[in-house]
Amino acid sequence: MKHGLNILLLILTLVSCKNQSKSELNKVGSELKTENIELSFQDYIKTLDKIELPIEYSLSKSNFSKNFNKIGFKKYKHVWTSKPYGILYKNDTNVVLADLAIGDGGLIPFITSFDLNGNKIDSLGPYKKSGMDIGYEAIEFLTFKNDRKIAVIDSIRKWKLNVDETDIIENSLRITSDTIIYRIKENGKIITE
Numbered sequence: 001m002k003h004g005l006n007i008l009l010l011i012l013t014l015v016s017c018k019n020q021s022k023s024e025l026n027k028v029g030s031e032l033k034t035e036n037i038e039l040s041f042q043d044y045i046k047t048l049d050k051i052e053l054p055i056e057y058s059l060s061k062s063n064f065s066k067n068f069n070k071i072g073f074k075k076y077k078h079v080w081t082s083k084p085y086g087i088l089y090k091n092d093t094n095v096v097l098a099d100l101a102i103g104d105g106g107l108i109p110f111i112t113s114f115d116l117n118g119n120k121i122d123s124l125g126p127y128k129k130s131g132m133d134i135g136y137e138a139i140e141f142l143t144f145k146n147d148r149k150i151a152v153i154d155s156i157r158k159w160k161l162n163v164d165e166t167d168i169i170e171n172s173l174r175i176t177s178d179t180i181i182y183r184i185k186e187n188g189k190i191i192t193e
Contacts, residue, residue: 039069039071039072039075040118041072041076041095041114041116041117041118042116043069043072044068044069044072044073044075044076044118045072045087045095045097047065047067047068047069047072048065048068048084048086048087048097049063049064049065049066049085049086049087050086050087051085051086051087051088051098051144053088053144053145053146054143054144054145054146055143055144056141056142056143057109057142057143057144058106059103059105059106059107059108063085064083064084064085064086064100064107065083065084065085065086068083068084073099075118076097076112076114076118077099078099078101078110078112078123080101080110080125081099081100081101081110082100082101082102083099083100083107084097084098084099084100085097085098085099085100085109086098088111088144089148089184091186093115093116093186093187093188094113094114094115094116094121094186094187094188095113095114095116096111096112096113096114096148096184096188097111097112097113097114098110098111098112098144099112103127103130104130104131104132105130108125108127108130109126109142110123110124110125111123111124111125111126111150111184111190112124113184113188113189113190114188115188121187121188121189122184122188122189122190123190124150124182124190126140126142126150126152126180126182127140127142127152128140128152129154129156130154134161134165134166134167134168135158135159135160135161135168136156136157136158136159137156137157138154138155138156138157139154139155140152140153140154140155141153141154141155148183148184148185148186149181149182149183149184149193150181150182150183150184151179151180151181152179152180152181152182153177153178153179154177154178154179154180155175155176155177156175156176156177156178157173157174157175158173158174158175158176159172159173159174160172180192181193
């Protein structure tokens with residue numbers, strides 16, 4: 001049934017596009033065929049960029065894999081993301097990918113590990129504290145390291161609020177900083193060190 005529907009769509013496209021060039025029509029037909037082909041995980045990851053490590057991730061300067069396969073991304077992406085960042089780590093048993101979601105300050109990464117067949121092993125959203133609210137400002141700095149470790153350093157500024165919680169109390173600022181190290185084990189599981 002789906003195959004017949006695709007043929008019907010192709011015929012309708014061909015009839016309605018009399019003035020389009022042959023190459024444009026071939027492209028439409030090729031896109032319809034691609035939807036029916038089962039894309040393997042290995043084929044998908046071949047379309048992703050390998051991230052050169054170590055790298056300090058920046059919300060404002062985040063690039064993404066530009067030549068990624070859209071069908072593969074739709075199948076293997078982290079649920080909240082809109083673009084693939086690329087391959088972070090790969091060994092004989094698993095691959096660790098980073099995908100990007102739109103956040104308040106820019107594109108934020110979500111990390112997912114897969115076995116070599118594309119079965120999800122584990123995932124991580126490393127930005128846990130970033131954000132702003134009345135009396136609260138938090139920034140997190142993320143570094144992907146060579147040794148399958150991800151360092152998250154945060155800087156948090158908190159103020160006490162007035163009685164009706166509509167404004168900060170002057171001179172009540174408290175600044176804290178913390179570091180969390182995540183490690184992606186050889187089996188693909190993500191742990192906190």
